[in-house]
Amino acid sequence: MATPATVGVELSSSRRESSTVPEDQVRTGIRRFVAWLDHYGEVSYDFQSFYAGQLGKSAKALYYRNRALGALAVSPIIFCEAFLPSARRFFWKRQRFPIADAHYAMGFALLAQVLGEEHNYKRAVHFLEILERTRCPGYDHCCWGYPYDWVTLRGTIKEGTPLITTVPYVYEAFKYVYDIDGDPKWQRVMRSVADHALLDYKDFETSAGASTCSYTPNPKESVSVINANAYRAFLLISAAHDFSEEKYVAVGERNVNFVIESQNADGSWYYANDGKRHFTDHFHTCFVLKALAKIEALTGDPKCTKAIERGVGYYIRRLFDERLLPKPFSRAPRLTIYRRELYDYAECLNLAVLLQGRFPGLDRILRMVLDEVLTVWQRPDGSFRTRQLLLGWDQVPMHRWGQSQMFRSLCLLLSRSKNHLGA
Secondary structure (H helix, E strand, O other): OOOHHHOOOOOOHHHHHHOOOOHHHHHHHHHHHHHHHHHHOOOEOOHHHHHOOHHHHHHHHHHHHOHHHHHHHHHHHHHHHHHOHHHHHHOOOOEOOHHHHHHHHHHHHHHHHHHOOHHHHHHHHHHHHHHHHOOOOOOOOOOOEOOOOEEEOOEEEOOOOEOOOOHHHHHHHHHHHHHHHOOHHHHHHHHHHHHHHHHOOOEEEEEOOEEEEOOOOOOOOOOOEHHHHHHHHHHHHHHHHHHOOOHHHHHHHHHHHHHHHOOOOOOOOOOEOOOOOOOEEHHHHHHHHHHHHHHHHHHOOHHHHHHHHHHHHHHHHHOEOOOOOEOOEEEOOOOOOEEEEHHHHHHHHHHHHHOOOOOHHHHHHHHHHHHHHHHHHEOOOOOEOOEEEOOOEEOOOOHHHHHHHHHHHHHHHHHHOHHHOOO
């Protein structure tokens, strides 16, 4: 599991040999980004800002009810996404995002370990304190969701509804800092988050050994999203190890089994097994693989190992272009209005670091993607471009949609570099 306490875990000689991280360039990129973050602030627009206000919500809901009429309603918004991304400011406001705060907390905690600078530790604590204040109201346990109403295929998920795709990041953020200072107040939050994940989501049996969970505490919400189950499985199995409590294991293992049983014959996963969202994209594939990699590191489960090997094979074959750069989709759900996505690059680096040394093709990809990130995607001000559009770039910085994830991935990469592993 990638935490500050384990960044020094022993690696095989093959992994050491494969590490060719340009540490100075990574460190410089991180420092430039932190300077930008200090200047820009901790609130931003978001990918969903176009659809967070009443106009966008209504257009999107109409699209899900009636594709023909809805297409007319959303077409001006799609035009703005493709050609006028800065128009987000006319649709919604800048906000704080728990997922981003959690990634920033983890990134600064890693920097505190690697660089030994007190201000990085204090910055990590700052983000935890923000997270404590921004938890979802009305729930017994600590949990987090989106700060806006999210219109989905299955209806609208209201602002402040907990999401199983958010809370595991927050759990890890508190664990990262707890592993540095041992403060029991962070561990209390971790336990509360783990109990939320165990008790507040509904499980539905899919086979004798597997179950799928709801996306939110509402049992009517989608229960077939693959990455949601991977997230929950990792959180619960991690909590079982962190607290030495078996109550988390049985539920977590059934979610793992659902993820493994949902893998297609070619090694891929659909976004969901609901017959409607049979697309395969880059960063959701990374979400599934990185959860399995972390679970494998904790349990040594050979089923996870086999699924990872098959999944990485598909990932390398189908989700990269001839330049070994990330493609958004191998199976697209609709017309794509952009060429490349920062989020894909961030999660690619994250996964490649977690699996570094095991898959030579992935190690080569890591080097290519890292170079592209530092030379093409990072802007002069230190932030990262958000999307390469069909014409030009979306350069609106969005904390939840790639900025924080890229920061954390670069910090993890720095923490795993050979100079800091004594190689």
